[in-house]
Amino acid sequence: MNRNDNTTIQSDYGPIDEDDEESTPLLGPIQRGGNASFKSSVFNLINAIMGSGILGLSYAMANTGIVGFSILLLIVSSLAAYSIHLLLTLCDQTGVSSYEDLGDRAFGRFGKILVATTILIQNIGAMASYMFILKTEFPAVISGFLSPDHDRDVWYENGTILVILVAVCVVLPLAILPKIGFLGYTSSLAFFFMFFFAVVVVLKKWSIPCPLPVNGTLSLYEVSSNFSECTPKLFVFNSQGAYALPTMAFSFLCHTAVLPIYCELKRPTKKRMQNVANVSISLSFLLYLISALFGYLTFFDKVDSELLQGYDAYLPRDILVMLVRLAILLAVLLTVPLIHFPARKAVQMLLMGDRPFSWLSHTFITLLLLTIVLLLSIYVPDIRHVFGVVGSTTSTCLLFVFPGLFSLRMRPHPLLSVPAFGEVALVMIGVFVGLLSLCIIIVSWAQGS
Template sequence: MKQTLILLTVVSIFSLYSVHLLLKTANEGGSLLYEQLGYKAFGLVGKLAASGSITMQNIGAMSSYLFIVKYELPLVIKALMNIEDTTGLWYLNGDYLVLLVSLVLILPLSLLRNLGYLGYTSGLSLLCMVFFLIVVICKKFQIPCPMEAALIINETINTSLTQPSALVPDLLHNVTENDSCRPHYFIFNSQTVYAVPILTFSFVCHPAVLPIYEELKDRSRRRMMNVSKISFFAMFLMYLLAALFGYLTFYEHVESELLHTYSTIVGTDILLLIVRLAVLMAVTLTVPVVIFPIRTSVTHLLCASKDFSWWRHSLITVSILAFTNLLVIFVPTIRDIFGFIGASAAAMLVFILPSTFYIKLVKKESMKSVQKMGALFFLLSGILVMTGSMSLIILDWVYNAPGGGH
């Protein structure tokens, strides 16, 4: 638990500092577009680096949303239809369902030129996250621990007909004496290498900071930083509470996708079903919003001087959605996408690009100033995080078989 608290605190502070660098660079560099800052700093290479990182980050976000559809929609259908035997039923296959949702719901919404419902979907997503957090906290006090103890007791009673029922409390006491219900403050294993990249991924908001800054009434860097501090603190608190109560509910049994853990271990009740429906609705409506900046970035890179074409617009949209569906179908777990994108694109957007843009474009400060030295240290930290995380993740892929968790 302390490990999560330390990592969350460090990553959130670093992310907030990078927003500070980005806003200051935007004022000095004379542009409120991330890609344009890259072009002013390093020409076409800088523009491609910024655009590519934003595209990868958004594809990672899309993949995470579609992963939720893939793993949660079959459980919702199964619960609503009260189906016990799922053998051979195509409509309970997550791969088929994610393709169906993409074609029937996501693609038509993504083909729209303007996404006027952006504010509604963002608000709905936030409400769903708050609702999910409340349920996670409540379930901590409803689910007995350890689950492993109950399984051992049931197995013992079923296999030993001579087992006196009076010994069950003693058996439960003996099982609970092990580590099943004791929190481990620091855990290091093959999955720990994903912690920093996933947390970095979760705090990336930098491509949206400059457009929001541009739209801010009575715009000032101080006011935007105050908005950022409030937003980062709210996200920090929600991530911390969800991680803390999720871990204290299942301990070492918690899976990569927390909501799926409830179905695996304790089944589905009406409250969890409502949570699943709300989350599925939110992520389905959010995917077209995430496609929009990817398509804009690709169009700007390839066809910046050409007039709008529905054929080109549709082709880019279908290609993005098809590629993301392939990732979701063939990548074993959501953890792999979070880890890879977090170690590459997220590290670029949080650490490397803001610091390099600041060093290059802010001319009024010398390289020996405290501000520039801080940016240089931040850049080196980002390179270390990126290379270290990528190396460890690749080693984990090579030497460890894909996990069964979602």
């Protein structure tokens, strides 16, 4: 169709002028859209972005400084928004509705298989890691609400039984839903849990004195006389700072959920979905920054790599701390069905191509993926290390490398143009972050051994 013709086309939303690119729903599979509101789409994307990684950001700030951390967080969040912009632009131009189809348009069937396999590995690893966290942490949370002398040999403190129960009673009913838009309500609940975490971190800043108690408890109050420990640092340069960039990068990974959310957005346009992404990333950035800042200002250089462990040491059995630990676990639990959706879609595209929806295959793949995730979380003792290696490569590919490569391939620009420079920079940053993450994991293993 000639773009110079002022042709009017008919869509589900009435006649549309082709020249109005920003207000026009996509002409391909996304054209029909869905029933998901702007607000529920924002909550779904925030839920895809935020996870247990929020617990490690105060440690990242302690090793980069307040200003250094803020600059890095702003850069990474901007890159995440830019890579989403590239994906949406490509979808707008090609009319395709999935990350896998973009791979197909860019590099043929090989590209489609590569993207689908990457999404599958990344999301299975993420789901298994989250279920592993639930298996190890839920018993401790339940125990915290019970009396210290309660019977320890009970079923509700058995991590394996608990993770199977939550998988069957919570994850399966949510994961088997046919559309991701239905998860908007649970995603809003997960966002509330993360917001509650940030509020508690701010409040507890004034519950723990500085300098910190020498003996680790507030009941026997004996503080260090070294008040220099309570001076916040604006910039920090040390070897541990290398962990900050990968931690931040993975904290904004949501790209496998972007296009499924786009497909089900009511009145889907590139501008509308970009606004969903911008609002989601901005709110996540704000919660990340607030929780990291006040967590750091509570413990300073003694902040733990997992923030809540510090509160356990100085405020044992504090009701707010126990509630926020439970809230984080519930938020992680409600994230699993959202991650499951693109993983199942990747399997369906690999096995069945573009065949119409079938409840039989949909249910079978859902059960198969959930069974694999459960088995991994139960029987692989060091699953976070195993998928740390895989995640360092697949995550950076989905977040940085693929959007940049696909855009370079399908939207050829002069080499010295601004768009080409941005796309090349995105690919290079992805390769750098991936290699850095891989090196950090290998060094950690070597030090551990």
